[in-house]
Amino acid sequence: MGMKTYLIDDDQLAVYLTEQLLRAEDFSNSIHTFGSAREALNTLLGEGQEAAPQVVFLDLNMPLMNGWQFLDALHPYKAHLLGRCFIYILTSSLALADLEKSRQYDLVAGLIHKPIDSGEIRAIQSRLLPGPGPAALWA
Structure with missing residues (x-):
């Protein structure tokens, strides 16, 4: 698919495995990996909202800026990103509160429980293909 994807996770092994799976499933032609949410946020805001990724895979538990703080920082840009940028939380937590x-x-x-698998990637792809708007994936 011809879309830009951000993968934000401080776990290098998780990043490697997820990136390999995304490539194997031909999910994106442009995968950008970030070891911190702050780095991803700075890149997103620096590139401008028009260059925002179509998909973001976001880990919740990271030092300095966690996934929730990343989402809060995007709130002022929500109106522009809504319908253009779809964020999927990747978590190992089974907490209902999350x-x-x-x-x-x-x-x-x-919200996707780690590790993400091929079926979940294909489900996201099908939601992002042209047609009616993407439905939420609460896996």
Whole structure:
């Protein structure tokens, strides 16, 4: 698919495995990896909203700026990003509170338990193909 993707996770092994799976599934022709949410935020804002990624895979538990703080920092840009940038939270947490909290963010298209698998990637691809708007994925 011809879309820009951000992969934000401080776990290098998780980044490597997820990136390899995304490439194997031909998910994106442009995958940008970030070891911190702050770095990703600075890049996104520096490139301008027009260059925003279509998909962001976001880890929640990271030092300095966690996934929730990243989402809060994007709030002022929500109107422009909504419908253009779909954020999927990647988490190893099984906490119901994380699922409920994720639903409070309009930019969050779904919550996916790590490790992501081919079926989840294909489900996201099918939601992003042209046609009716993408449905949320709450896996």
